[in-house]
Amino acid sequence: xDLHALADFxxxxxxxxFGRASxxxxxxxxxxxRRVRELEKSLGVRLIERGSRTLRLTDExxxxxxxxxSHMGEIAEALQDVRAGLGRPSxxxxxxxxxxxxxxxxxxxxxxxxxxxxxxxxxVTTDDRFVDLVADExxxxxxxxxxxxxxxxxxxxxxxxxxxxxxxxLPRPAVDAQPDRPDRFPAVMRTGASHDETWRVIxxxxxxxxxxxxxxxxxxxxxxxxxxxxxxxxxxxMIPRTIAVDALASGRLVSWGLSTxxxxxxxxxxxxxxxxxxxxxxxxxxxxxxFSEDAHRDALSHG
Numbered sequence: 001x002d003l004h005a006l007a008d009f010x011x012x013x014x015x016x017x018f019g020r021a022s023x024x025x026x027x028x029x030x031x032x033x034r035r036v037r038e039l040e041k042s043l044g045v046r047l048i049e050r051g052s053r054t055l056r057l058t059d060e061x062x063x064x065x066x067x068x069x070s071h072m073g074e075i076a077e078a079l080q081d082v083r084a085g086l087g088r089p090s091x092x093x094x095x096x097x098x099x100x101x102x103x104x105x106x107x108x109x110x111x112x113x114x115x116x117x118x119x120x121x122x123x124v125t126t127d128d129r130f131v132d133l134v135a136d137e138x139x140x141x142x143x144x145x146x147x148x149x150x151x152x153x154x155x156x157x158x159x160x161x162x163x164x165x166x167x168x169x170l171p172r173p174a175v176d177a178q179p180d181r182p183d184r185f186p187a188v189m190r191t192g193a194s195h196d197e198t199w200r201v202i203x204x205x206x207x208x209x210x211x212x213x214x215x216x217x218x219x220x221x222x223x224x225x226x227x228x229x230x231x232x233x234x235x236x237x238m239i240p241r242t243i244a245v246d247a248l249a250s251g252r253l254v255s256w257g258l259s260t261x262x263x264x265x266x267x268x269x270x271x272x273x274x275x276x277x278x279x280x281x282x283x284x285x286x287x288x289x290x291f292s293e294d295a296h297r298d299a300l301s302h303g
Contacts, residue, residue, distance in 0.1 A: 004035060005035040005036065005038050005039040005042075006039060008021075008027070008031075008032050008035040008036060008039075009035070009036050009039050009047060009048075009061075009064070009065075010065060010068070011024070011025055011027075011032065012032055012036060012048070012055070013048075013057055013061065013065045014065075016055060017055045018032050018033055036048060043060075043064075045060045046058050046060070046061075047060055047061035047064060048061055088119065088278060089117045089119065089120050089277075089278045089279040089281075089282040089283075090119035090120060090278075090279065091119075091121065091277075091279060092121045092123060093121065093122050093123065093139050093140070093279045093280070093283060094124075094125075094137060094138050094139045094140075095122065095123070095124050095125075095138065095139060095140045096124070096125050096126075096127050096131045096136070096140075096141045096142070097124060097125075097126055097127075097141070097142040098126070098127070098128050098143070098144055099126055099128050100222075100223060100224070100240075100243075101142055101144075102124070102126040103224055104224070104242065104243055106126075109287065109290055110122055110124065112286075112290060113283065113286050113287075113290075116282075116286060117279070117282055117286075120279050120282070120283075125138075133151075133152070133271045139277075139279070140154075140268060140269065140270045140280055140283055140284065141268075141269050141270075142266065142268050142269075142287075143266070143267055143269060144264055144265070144266055145265055146265075146267050150272065151271060151272055152270065152271060152272055153269065153270065153271075153272040154267050154268050154269035154270060155268060155284060155288050156265045156266065156267045157266060157267070157287050157290075157292070158242075158266040158291045159263040159264065159265055159266075160240045160242050160263060160264045160265075160266065161240075161241050161259060161261075161263045162238050162239065162240060162258070162259035162261055163201075163238070163240070163241040163244055163255055163257070163258055163259065164201050164212065164236060164237070164238050164255070164256040164258075165227075165230055165236065165237060165239060165244050165247075165248070165254065165255055165256065166230065166235070166236035166237075166253065167231070167233045167235075167236075167252075167253065167254075168251065168252070168253070168254050169233070170185065170186070170233075170235065170236060171185070172185075172256060173185050173212060173213070183213070184213050184214070184215040185213075185214065185215060185235065185236060186215055186234065186235030186236070187214030187215055187216055187217065187236050187237060188216075188217070188218045188219075188220060188226045188229045188230055188234050188235050188237040189214060189216045189218070189219050189220075189226075189237070189238075190219065190220065190223075191219045191220060191221045192219075193216070193219070197214065198211055198212065198213055198214075199211070199212040199213075199238055199259070200212075200259065200260045200261075201256060201257030201258055201259055201260060202257050202258050202260060203256075204255060209260060210256075210257060212236075214235075214236065217234060217235050218234050218235065223239045223240055223243060224243060226239050227243050227244060227247070227253075230253060231247060231252055231253065236256065238259060240264065268283070268284050268287045268288070270284065
């Protein structure tokens with residue numbers, strides 16, 4: 001099948017006529033008509049009923065348009081990538097990431113990716129809402145704890161534990177506090193958290209589980225704001241370990257233990273039904289390798 005003829009058929013079907021398709025694409029009307037006839041001949045079916053003033057797709061034309069239309073852009077991109085040099089990553093790559101990832105990691109990752117793949121133009125949008133890759137014209141997305149989805153495939157590149165951190169000068173509650181009279185302490189808590197929430201952690205020195213009873217003195221929606229409030233001496237907080245590592249290493253924060261809650265998983269995903277272009281494959285592999293090496297360096301410096 002001639003891909004040019006198929007592309008021209010979609011052009012005519014989308015615009016509702018040869019004249020409109022000609023004006024939209026700049027191609028001669030006669031060329032469009034000839035290629036559609038050649039496509040019909042190769043398939044052995046009529047795709048378009050031509051009238052003097054109107055154009056109507058046959059049932060076969062409707063089926064072909066519906067089944068192949070969404071893939072034409074991907075096919076064109078794939079051909080462009082191959083022509084560029086045996087599938088070398090190039091062109092525009094559109095990625096959507098959540099806000100916290102953008103604030104903590106995106107700049108360094110993007111700069112490193114640019115250095116490795118200078119022919120790719122990385123365009124990133126930041127959005128915590130659910131992004132539809134097809135409707136929003138996105139090539140890849142980074143999501144936290146994604147639900148199983150047959151429409152998406154990808155890889156988990158980071159597992160992030162929550163950690164209870166505090167200013168160095170804040171006294172740690174006693175281990176032997178009475179259950180009916182818990183030793184409470186000032187805490188920076190997330191907005192919407194229960195007033196009687198308890199924090200269960202594993203003491204990294206003893207390996208024993210401890211239960212803490214926070215007393216909210218401040219409620220914030222952003223983990224970064226919570227961390228900064230702890231750095232300012234407001235109280236202790238349960239925040240992602242990755243945003244506390246530097247402050248822990250410098251002694252500006254101390255750890256009271258790792259949360260017993262299941263680690264958060266962060267995935268890089270792309271559409272399963274799309275042709276996977278070299279630039280998407282390169283981005284997925286790069287992100288996974290980047291954070292694998294980063295985690296290794298972190299383990300060496302803090303292990």
